[in-house]
Amino acid sequence: MTFRAGEIFLRLVTAAGLAIDAYVHADLANTYDPVAGTISQGTLFRIEAGVSSFAALVVIVTGFRLAYAFAFMVAASALGGILLYRYVNVGAMASLPSSKSRAMSCTSMASIPKRMRGPRPTSGSVIDTVLRRRSLRASTTLARL
Numbered sequence: 001m002t003f004r005a006g007e008i009f010l011r012l013v014t015a016a017g018l019a020i021d022a023y024v025h026a027d028l029a030n031t032y033d034p035v036a037g038t039i040s041q042g043t044l045f046r047i048e049a050g051v052s053s054f055a056a057l058v059v060i061v062t063g064f065r066l067a068y069a070f071a072f073m074v075a076a077s078a079l080g081g082i083l084l085y086r087y088v089n090v091g092a093m094a095s096l097p098s099s100k101s102r103a104m105s106c107t108s109m110a111s112i113p114k115r116m117r118g119p120r121p122t123s124g125s126v127i128d129t130v131l132r133r134r135s136l137r138a139s140t141t142l143a144r145l
Contacts, residue, residue: 011060014071018056021078025049048078 026049033042055074058067084090 007063011063014068015056015060017075018052018059018071021075022049022052022056025052025078048074052078 025045029042029045029049031042032045033040035041052074055067055071059071
């Protein structure tokens with residue numbers, strides 16, 4: 001069985017995204033254990049982590065279109081849950097707990113942009129150094145005039 005480089009790359013990128021989803025949900029599950037109805041929010045997070053891990057495994061092993069569709073549905077459900085509970089006060093439904101908790105607003109929403117944008121530049125960063133040099137050049141040029 002031969003694989004093209006693009007197919008392998010697509011499998012790895014998809015699996016990596018699902019692995020990140022699984023890690024984030026597994027990491028935050030303990031934080032959400034106190035938010036409970038019949039099923040705790042932590043349990044739902046653990047289920048999402050397991051399903052994401054399974055989807056990543058299926059994508060890597062098979063590479064079928066159906067596996068990619070399943071991976072898309074898993075990722076969309078995670079993103080949809082975050083956006084829904086962030087912008088709509090859903091409250092408790094049936095046996096599911098209300099996710100409008102302090103943990104939801106502080107932990108998960110704050111962690112997403114940080115993980116997407118990467119580390120912030122520090123005072124000794126390359127960007128800061130370039131800006132200081134430009135400022136220094138401009139002031140030197142003005143002093144010569």
